[in-house]
Amino acid sequence: KTKAFIFDLDGVIVDTAKFHFQAWKRLANGLGIDFDHEQNEQLKGVSRVNSLKKILEWGNTSVSEEEFIQLMDKKNEDYLTYVDAMDESEILPQVKEKLQLLKDNNIPIALGSASKNARRILDKINLTPFFDEIVDGTNVTKAKPDPEVFLVGAEKLGADPKDCVVFEDSIAGIQAANNAQMTSIGIGEQAVLHEADHTFQDFTEISDEFLIKLARI
Numbered sequence: 328k329t330k331a332f333i334f335d336l337d338g339v340i341v342d343t344a345k346f347h348f349q350a351w352k353r354l355a356n357g358l359g360i361d362f363d364h365e366q367n368e369q370l371k372g373v374s375r376v377n378s379l380k381k382i383l384e385w386g387n388t389s390v391s392e393e394e395f396i397q398l399m400d401k402k403n404e405d406y407l408t409y410v411d412a413m414d415e416s417e418i419l420p421q422v423k424e425k426l427q428l429l430k431d432n433n434i435p436i437a438l439g440s441a442s443k444n445a446r447r448i449l450d451k452i453n454l455t456p457f458f459d460e461i462v463d464g465t466n467v468t469k470a471k472p473d474p475e476v477f478l479v480g481a482e483k484l485g486a487d488p489k490d491c492v493v494f495e496d497s498i499a500g501i502q503a504a505n506n507a508q509m510t511s512i513g514i515g516e517q518a519v520l521h522e523a524d525h526t527f528q529d530f531t532e533i534s535d536e537f538l539i540k541l542a543r544i
């Protein structure tokens with residue numbers, strides 16, 4: 328028996344933060360609100376609704392419920408123009424190779440993302456066939472650090488949560504994995520993701536041996 332692996336999408340498989348940044352910045356600036364890279368960092372792993380709430384808070388701005396929905400739609404439309412221009416070249420280094428290694432070893436793989444655009448992105452970069460199950464922003468109601476997205480992934484894969492390994496680039500995502508009693512692997516800065524069980528800068532730092540060892544129960 329092997330463990331099951333669950334991957335976050337944004338920041339783990341692809342670097343979409345740069346596209347979210349462009350779209351949120353355009354929207355915020357249009358409302359007279361400043362938006363910088365540090366603020367964008369704080370939106371990693373945060374749902375679309377909660378991201379807009381934060382931006383409005385930062386700008387001491389409030390809008391009607393109707394305008395809020397229009398703003399979210401506008402941001403997403405803008406973001407999707409970047410998404411629709413994506414192709415396989417956007418896959419972060421060694422991600423496809425590691426997914427292939429897991430597949431070759433019959434290890435179950437799920438996606439666990441807050442994004443409502445996850446399926447569209449996976450299709451654009453041709454990685455959909457690697458995932459046995461996809462859990463995204465359209466399937467869950469509770470945002471990370473709530474463990475819901477990963478627990479649903481484990482259930483769909485038929486795996487015990489403690490037999491799951493999660494790859495995450497956001498603090499909220501690492502906390503969600505830890506809250507689910509799963510093994511958490513941080514992708515990014517060790518100083519930021521210190522709550523993770525293991526941290527790597529990116530997948531080029533993860534050896535095949537380490538992954539296979541991790542997969543053994």
Ligand code: G6P
Nearest residue numbers: 337371372373375441442443444
């Ligand atoms: C990921 C990203 C966030 C994004 C969220 C929702 O967690 O890290 O920056 O806000 O997904 O994405 P969506 O594509 O549904 O707007």
Ligand code: MG
Nearest residue numbers: 335337338496
């Ligand atoms: Mg992420």
